[in-house]
Amino acid sequence: MKQRIGVYICHCGGNISDYVDVEMVREAVAHEKGVAIAKTTVFACADSNQKEMVQDIKDNQLDAVVVASCSPKLHEVTFRAVVERAGLNKYNYVHANIREQVSWPHSDNKAGATQKAIQIVRAAIAKVRLSEAIEPLEVDTTQAVLVIGAGIAGMKAAIALSKMGVKVYLVEREHFIGGRIAQWDVLCLTNETGKELVSRLYNEIVSNKNITLYTGAQLIECKGSMGNFAVKLKLNPRYVKDICNDRASLRKAIDVCPVEVPDEFNFGITKRKAIYHNFPGEYPQAAVIDMNSCTRCGLCAKVCDKIDLDMKVEDLELNVGSILVATGFDPYTPAEGEFGYKVIDNVVTLSQFKRLLAFSEPGKLQWKGKPVKNIAYIYCVGSRQVEGENKYCSRYCCTATINTALKANEKFPELNHFHFTRGIRTYGKQEQLYHNASKSGHVFLQSYEDDPSRVERKGDKTIVRINDILTNRKELEVEADLVVLVIGMVPRSNNSVADILKLPRGRDSFFNEIHMKLRPVETVIDGITIAGTCQGPKNVVESINSALSAAIKSYSFVGKDKLMVEPVVAEVDPNLCKWCDKCTRACPFDAIFKNEQGVAHVNDTVCKGCGMCLPVCPTNAIQLKTFTDNEIESMIDVLANEL
Amino acid sequence: MNVTKNARILVFSTVKISDPAIDMAGLLKLHYSPKVYTISVPCSSAVKPRWILRALAKGFDGVFIAADGTDCPYGESCTEKTGEIVKKTHQLMKESNIDPVRLKMAAICSVCSESFIKHINSFNDTLLKLKTTE
Amino acid sequence: MEKKETFKIKRETLKVSEQVKEQLKQFNAIRRHIMEALGDEELTIPQIAEKVGLSNAEAVYYVMSLVKFNKLVPTHMDDMDEFYFYKIKK
């Protein structure tokens, strides 16, 4: 039982003290059983206060500490480290959340907030009195990282990790790497194309012996935890053997294939065969057969002996210490009829327009055989929705559109560009592109938030109308040969990775980091990091920066061969256990077994501390460290008994 | 102080899933009754019936389990297991003549702040009605 | 512990600028005027400014500095909820 507890109540520079009378809290808890000192502090987390705490612990022989401040998600780690520096065990520290769960939600009721803060601090004191010192468990780590997604973020992270001497498994669901950037072609701010960028990354990956690349590979299972994940992949075959050098016979095989389907690489504006390439110079340079559309007619196999329609799906098991998720985004798919999409035949998405530009010959731009002169761009399609789920701004699209339009001018000088915007967001240096476009005659219009632009069919003409802010509410209309819907980013649909890894999503449905500034690439699942646009819209540079930050964090989980893990595990009292098997069945990790004494026993290094075994035990023989009956029930007693 | 206006509620929340949602309710300045207290556990399937019964015996008007639901990082069976706990505790409550409505469970995902507030407010109303009829 | 007097050593190599001395004199004079102006009274910044003969902006600087150095404290606001009153900290 702890007898000399130090209690610190943080003002959080007003975040707490504006609503909670912190001095009153201090007075109320100063005489709780076991409390040796109770103080208030403007910033508990500041270095000067941390030093003072260390000094207090030493000077007053404190044996346990409570800090009442923000959510433990932010600074529990900080203060555990403080008490450790002063020579205490970090589990003799309890964090009381009086900001996110008191001062903020109860800012409308100062008296109630203060009362609740007092109760919460008292409960924390009650818990820390019963706290015991426990030593962290050491586990061996597998010095390998699984990188999911071979777009630019995943590839860059894989390269960075491999350079640190770590084994990297780079896994791509598609049969070709490069992700969205491979489909991008023009990028802004430099003259490097997406394809060039992808090919540089690919070449570095294949020449690196630390990286193993799997294409057509899907994560289907993940077990274990930080330091030791056991993952299972499903490897879908290409049905084309090796890397086919015999381009001529492969060409013939494609020619004879009778099946034609929309080519998703070109977002459906062209067709491809069931056996296909992405584009000339794709990576890896090998064709693939799409078994969802293949009729197994066998014509291709007759002209090319590299084709083997009997290849089987294989499973592969890998062990890794950390997982870096870089699964990217999907372009938003407009609903049928949204700004004429799929209803009016010269309405396309920005993605489709970019592909059209990429494969059209210079000269005169054509769409479905008709010349294109006037292009209308409708911005914020699927982003900043007034009605609809996507409230967020997709960040990349204003710049990408203006850049695409400028680059289109180089290839097709006769085009006229009309931008139907909701306020241009070419942030930072990208502003220069907006400036250049305005100067070179692009027309920018801006609609009201509650009165979006409209795309209409009038006879054989497509008309875009706007109630324009910039010309003082004038109703304007443009006859467009092509309407380009500037679609935002949405999280990947059909992302089974999220379900398998249990990654939490934010309000925008993208994967969520623990804290945007404190731990921007980590997830609540220890050992799993996130990079690139799976976390939210980003441009190329921002994706690369986040990939490298995630890589350095993943490296910290696998860089050393041992890793300290939380010793919060279940414990069986052998005197109470009557061996009934219920706990072993409840345990999702197979951590409990019957030992030689014939009672249940928990394997420390396998137990994840979830506590699922606790309520099923008929004799209440199981306790979870730091969540024991004594601790929880003393908290309940204090909280129930209001002062 | 609005002591009479609000029921006293103990919430069992989970460190990785429902705690962030409750924290975010604070961040978004969504208000709820200050008589709502939370105790965090790793997983909602770890809540022992005796803790719930003790809370009710010691003076809480109600206990709310903010469950992990399908987001549970520890396993698929969480929803079912937490449901079992509630069922078992309801049984024990009936045996002790405690109205089972005083224990409620709902899955609260890591961004379900608004849903948390809705649940807590309606639970609060239920408990207050119960108090006045008693 | 014996007190060192290193400032005397520094005086041998560094001459204190006249401007610094002048500013110090001026600040002390204004401080004295403000303290006298307040006496037992509570005044707002424009009232202090008028009594002492400072611009309002100057008065803000001096009064806030004196609050920072624990010589003055703010009390309540005027009826219009516009200006705080300040008094001498006892």
Add this chain to the structure above:
Amino acid sequence: MPFAGKKLYDALVVGGGIAGIESALNLANNDLNVLLVEKDLTLGGKMIMLSKVFPTLDCSACITTPKISEAARHPNITILTNTQIQHIDKQDKNYFKARIKEKARYVDISNCTGCQLCEEACPVVVPDQYQYNMVGRKAAYIPFSIASPRVASIDIDNCTLCGACEKVCPTGCIDFTQQDKEYDIIAKSVIMATGFNLFDPLKVPRFSYGKAKNVITALQMERLLAPTRPFNHVLRPGDGKMPCNIAYVLCTGSRDLSVGNPICSQICCMYSIKQAQLLMGALPMADVTLYYINIRSFGKGFEEFYEQAKGMGVNFVKGKVGKITEIENGDLLLRYEDINQGKVFEKKHDLVVLSVGVLANDEPQKLIQGWKKDEYSFAFQKDLFYTPSLSSIEGVFLAGTTSGPMDIPDSILSAGSAAMEAIRYVKQTSVDF
């Protein structure tokens, strides 16, 4: 023994703002030996001066100070504050020599407890640069309560050498015999995290900044809102009145060729929206109006934060501000073109905040030969898409706003990125120390 007697480091981090600290921590946690040099008296850069940060509204200190604290006690990090790097020379392919000048503080920082008795004793009062001159400070002083290191310093230019501080110091740590120290160090790599400069609104005379006392910059407003604020409340610097009708002028010094800065500063929309939200809390009766050209709330959670501000009642006026004139009682007349209505209006406000933009800091090019700038004077990024942190000099990496305007989350990610590249570089270079 080419390095005999020299201090040797794997990495020299120039600048102790959030990007520098984050870089240093990433390097040190991967067993690199780091020297972190800050020219100011305290670490924390611009971020530590802020009130709260968007869009989470965490207090800025709660993010910076724990990171600073971690860096300060990290066995692999050596921190020098109040230290100017004179120049950095690339010696051969694999290492840099840097001339370090530790400026005298006249306080022995290892013994100073930060008790502030010297501050109390000091008779000299001069404008406090950490509060943008809105209040005074002593010549013997601690920058602010959450400074790191939280120790005193003597501002020798304003000291009268009266000796009062030395007489009261309980630990005898004041020492006027201290001299600037100059020496060389060797580093295998350099991370430039020198941050940005703020636009000086004196360059736009029509906004009356400097003349009209109730026209302030957004950074001054940060101070007024911060827990370590200069006044007892949010008050006008012109007369101490509590403002009730506050205007923000966005794009002050950004997207403006007439002041030589055509680009967007990326952070001003959001910090203005954040301040507006904080002001609605601090001054519940006040009206807050933002005059903007475009609102650029593009980051994660930003658009929602913007919507939240609208919901709280912040006025957003799409308008270009032409002129700000001081009228009676220190109030201000703001003349603007309302873009929605295409007309010019005049509106009275009692406090105007200029949302000043981000400009390049020209420090790095003074420090090292071969430094290339882009057309906006930010660092040239040699391989923008492949390795964004690569500068024009091999072995010198870019963190944070050295390469362009960015917000805090992006600065932190860029610092991680620079650290990763620096580690790779150091591991590959073969100088044996």
